[in-house]
Amino acid sequence: MIEKRYDSLDVVSPHEQYLLVLSESGRCFGSDFSELAREIKARIDGDELTVQEYFHPLEDVSNSSRLLQNSVWLIHWEECLQGEDYSCLDSFLDPSLFPNYAEAIICTEEGGYDKAKEIEREYKRTSVAYSRDTLFAYAKVHFSDFNPTHTSGKERVKSWNNEICERLGI
Amino acid sequence: MPNEWKVLTRVIERGSEFEFTDETYEQYITAVSAAYADATASRDGTPTADDEYHSFLVEDVLADGRVLAVLEDVEAPPSKISAINDGTIDLDASVDQWHEIRFTFDELLDLLMLLKLVRDYSELSSSKKIESRFKLQKLVYLVNHNLVNQENYSLANSRFGLLSKTGYRYRYANRESGPYSEDVYEDKNRLFAWELIDEPVVGSDGTGEVAERNHQYAIELSAQGEIMVERFYDQIESTDSFIISAWNQAQTEEIQKVAQMTHSELTEYVNQIDDVRTTTKGGELLIGPENKFQETEIEYLEDLRGEFENARA
Numbered sequence: 001m002i003e004k005r006y007d008s009l010d011v012v013s014p015h016e017q018y019l020l021v022l023s024e025s026g027r028c029f030g031s032d033f034s035e036l037a038r039e040i041k042a043r044i045d046g047d048e049l050t051v052q053e054y055f056h057p058l059e060d061v062s063n064s065s066r067l068l069q070n071s072v073w074l075i076h077w078e079e080c081l082q083g084e085d086y087s088c089l090d091s092f093l094d095p096s097l098f099p100n101y102a103e104a105i106i107c108t109e110e111g112g113y114d115k116a117k118e119i120e121r122e123y124k125r126t127s128v129a130y131s132r133d134t135l136f137a138y139a140k141v142h143f144s145d146f147n148p149t150h151t152s153g154k155e156r157v158k159s160w161n162n163e164i165c166e167r168l169g170i
Numbered sequence: 171m172p173n174e175w176k177v178l179t180r181v182i183e184r185g186s187e188f189e190f191t192d193e194t195y196e197q198y199i200t201a202v203s204a205a206y207a208d209a210t211a212s213r214d215g216t217p218t219a220d221d222e223y224h225s226f227l228v229e230d231v232l233a234d235g236r237v238l239a240v241l242e243d244v245e246a247p248p249s250k251i252s253a254i255n256d257g258t259i260d261l262d263a264s265v266d267q268w269h270e271i272r273f274t275f276d277e278l279l280d281l282l283m284l285l286k287l288v289r290d291y292s293e294l295s296s297s298k299k300i301e302s303r304f305k306l307q308k309l310v311y312l313v314n315h316n317l318v319n320q321e322n323y324s325l326a327n328s329r330f331g332l333l334s335k336t337g338y339r340y341r342y343a344n345r346e347s348g349p350y351s352e353d354v355y356e357d358k359n360r361l362f363a364w365e366l367i368d369e370p371v372v373g374s375d376g377t378g379e380v381a382e383r384n385h386q387y388a389i390e391l392s393a394q395g396e397i398m399v400e401r402f403y404d405q406i407e408s409t410d411s412f413i414i415s416a417w418n419q420a421q422t423e424e425i426q427k428v429a430q431m432t433h434s435e436l437t438e439y440v441n442q443i444d445d446v447r448t449t450t451k452g453g454e455l456l457i458g459p460e461n462k463f464q465e466t467e468i469e470y471l472e473d474l475r476g477e478f479e480n481a482r483a
């Protein structure tokens with residue numbers, strides 16, 4: 001987990017990162033999320049970034065301090081957001097509060113592209129995946145930018161890390 | 171602007187009757203992600219300046235052969251394809267849409283009442299500003315705590331008193347520094363980012379508050395913030411809305427109590443509150459109302475929204 005600020009770009013790489021999964025069933029698009037995470041990791045360029053999936057218990061979903069420490073959030077729409085059972089997530093996903101350079105990918109299994117557009121209108125600045133391939137595409141772009149293999153990626157990782165430290169009081 | 175690449179997800183459909191299907195959008199976004207990743211690798215990263223980044227999205231991503239092949243295959247509008255080829259595709263409209271965030275009414279009122287709190291406190295305080303982030307955190311907590319202790323006649327046995335109906339929406343936890351709300355911290359940061367408040371460093375020692383461990387930061391209205399508060403001040407003071415007047419009254423009372431207190435006096439004052447004494451460190455202390463008002467209740471809603479959207483722009 002995040003332990004300290006990055007004072008310079010030199011200390012940013014290698015960087016370890018978590019991929020947050022919020023789901024009741026642990027499955028989506030016909031696969032376990034851990035299998036989807038493996039596919040996402042296989043598409044990451046370079047070897048300066050290591051990513052580990054993290055399944056956060058939904059009964060502790062209001063624990064924003066823990067959720068914040070993940071640059072990618074995978075959220076199962078039907079299990080977590082559709083029924084508004086976890087209303088704090090709406091606050092966490094507010095565009096003006098969601099951390100810069102982090103990425104929230106909402107996964108919906110019903111309704112395809114039209115449903116994805118409808119959800120994106122409600123949750124601005126999230127990406128809404130409706131299939132394995134759309135999920136992999138969104139994650140691939142995120143980890144192209146958020147990747148200390150490149151100088152601009154180091155700057156993004158540093159900025160994100162230090163923003164989270166600020167919010168956690170580190 | 172972080173994650174602005176997402177303008178690519180809508181730029182093809184925007185302004186045309188063309189719509190992707192489930193299958194064709196999947197092909198498009200897969201090609202976009204491949205082009206984006208390859209271009210990033212070949213350039214050693216993506217540009218950080220806005221205009222260069224927009225050029226990157228058009229020239230290196232949309233104009234990539236794989237993306238153009240998909241667009242031709244799915245029969246995207248020829249005008250879009252030619253606009254990509256000659257570099258004139260209009261990303262700006264999509265960027266503007268991307269930037270648009272519509273505030274909720276409850277958010278707007280929290281932000282406005284925070285600004286009013288800064289102004290009213292500054293007028294009473296000899297320092298003419300809120301002296302620290304620590305004090306801001308405790309002041310807002312005291313306002314909501316005041317409301318908890320007021321009778322809510324329409325909801326019998328509510329343990330949150332009038333706070334069930336009005337007050338800041340913020341959630342407070344009990345930290346080592348006492349009541350602390352990350353929501354307050356975030357909204358304070360938003361006001362600072364929009365240049366409605368200033369945060370001058372006023373001391374080289376911290377207060378022990380979160381994000382104030384090494385320096386002390388005062389909070390005061392900027393010139394723009396003064397104008398914003400002035401515009402709505404009388405409407406809050408003379409409102410017919412019970413829930414706004416009750417909120418404003420509780421805020422005024424707490425400011426009057428706290429304005430002349432030193433840091434240690436305020437610490438002592440807050441720490442003797444029963445809930446603060448009995449709640450474990452890290453535990454939840456207070457939860458503000460999730461939804462307070464009907465939009466029809468406040469006649470100046472659109473003016474307020476417009477002011478904040480202008481400030482943010």
